[in-house]
Amino acid sequence: MFSHKALFVSALVLAVALVESKEKDATSLQIGVKFKPESCPMKAQKGDQVYVHYKGMLTDGEEFDNSYKRDEPIDFKLGSGMVIRGWEQGLLGACQGEKRKLKIPPHLGYGDNGAPPRIPGGATLIFHVELVKIERS
Numbered sequence: 001m002f003s004h005k006a007l008f009v010s011a012l013v014l015a016v017a018l019v020e021s022k023e024k025d026a027t028s029l030q031i032g033v034k035f036k037p038e039s040c041p042m043k044a045q046k047g048d049q050v051y052v053h054y055k056g057m058l059t060d061g062e063e064f065d066n067s068y069k070r071d072e073p074i075d076f077k078l079g080s081g082m083v084i085r086g087w088e089q090g091l092l093g094a095c096q097g098e099k100r101k102l103k104i105p106p107h108l109g110y111g112d113n114g115a116p117p118r119i120p121g122g123a124t125l126i127f128h129v130e131l132v133k134i135e136r137s
Helices: 004-021 085-091
Strands: 030-035 049-058 063-066 074-077 099-104 125-135
Touching (some): 049 085, 085 099, 085 125
Antiparallel strands (some): 049 063, 049 125, 099 125
16 A cells, blocks of 8 residues: 555656656747758758648647648748748758757747637747758749
8 A cells, every 4th residue: 555655756756747748938949950861962941942741739749730640741932931930940951851840939930829729829839840842943
């Protein structure tokens, strides 16, 4: 049978694990390179048409969008303002095939208004992105 002390310690360990599993909010864009191909003949730059697979989450781990589930990457012209600024900045210089984790503060994401109903106002966003293809004219 558990003692009160053992029960308390178990509850404390669980509480710490839950708190640590939630990511902290960001005040500036954070870019983590998770995979970089050995060869990188072309890096993404403004004006390129890019094709990107992604998984978007809030800092509590709740997923709000996922292109992998649709089996179709999003494509847009980099630097054209078609996506949030955190993506515009976070994909610059990436190689085709590169995977990055972008931690985007609210002012580079959806700001104080959010994107209801899935993204609340003031939310820090976590994106796991994969630059599938770069087209340059």
